Amino acid sequence: MADTRQKLIVGAMETIRTHGIAGVSARTVAASAGVNQALVFYHFGSVDDLLSEAFLSATRARVERYRERLAAVATVRDLLDVGRRLHEEERALGNVTVLAQLLAGAQSDAKLAGSTAEALGLWVAEIEAVLVRVLAGTPLADLADSAGLAAAVSAAFIGLELFEGVDPVGAHAALTSLEQLAVLVEVMEDLGPVTRRALRAKLRPPAARSPRRSRA
Template identity: 60%
Template sequence: MTGESGGTKQRLRDAAIATVRERGIAGVSARTVAAEAGVNQAVIYYHFGSLHELLSDATTHATAARIASYRERFAAIASVDELVDVARALHAEERELGNVQVLAQMLAGAQTDAHLAPATAAAIQLWVDEVEATLHRLLDDTLLGPLVDVPSLARAVSAAFVGVELIDGLADEDALPTLDALEQLAGLVQVVLDLGPVASAALRRRVRRTTRGR
């Protein structure tokens, strides 16, 4: 019985994600999700209590599963340049699968529906946590460690990951894509990290003076 219940709940989660992906958040209802899952609408309320709870649960589970599938790739990142390369690859893959669009749709829905906000924030935070752990590993023991607010930078990188999906359709062809801007920033960071002993020592002295003045 437990296995059957678990299977039904997962089918509803999958149907909720598929409905958001195909119809957008405005096209999601108990009726459309139930039709996608091939069940009666009452099954949604039996397992989740409400459509909002189903959407929240489905978004969190789907995001956690996607991040888990990329964890080894994050662990292998050895430079900020590689982090941006991985971000580009992941965005392309997730966009192809429609998963970035789902998060973007949930984010858009959360602006007007407070019930969706906590789960959407939690799903995005899962990406933030993964990026933050990688940035700490790359920067904490370097010259930039004392200067960089890693949690805020991780949020900015993750926001770009989702936000570029929202603005892609609005940008002019000649506009600098968000991920290109991140790549430029990564290049500057890598230049600092690759400084020779003399320049590193000078920068370290400047860093100490800067941090003492805070």
């Protein structure tokens, strides 16, 4: 059947999740999938190619699944709610774990780097779209560029995932802090126009700001 491919894809994700990128091999993946080891090479050519394809298809499915919910986000408070929900769901499924492992592997494996970057890009693009919508009108909108912010948010989640593996308490505290930071932005939405203008004036056009060094 054509679902040996599917079994291998599922097995690949499962293996990265449980054994980490260093524990992935044609044998471990095939064992987890319950199929013969040689089929990895028959269907995908190499282990790396299997990983790439598995991760891309898994990510596409996840992003798809969240598109609707993200589209409904209109305020910072919404974003935090959906964000936490997404984080918990992804955590339970282990997708962020997989992303972190692949990123680690990709640092010294050009082949993995390409597909990992592509999958990561799917998330970043989605996050950016939401941020643009939610931050419109807040001082942040003209403070930081949206692509950069989206990348920063993604990076933070990846780092948190790794952090959580060795220090769950610390990671939880970090997540809470980040949420409270976001409250700052939320608060700005509710400020009176006078205060807002004062803030805005302080922030000035960021494009005109010299890129490095200037006296405080």
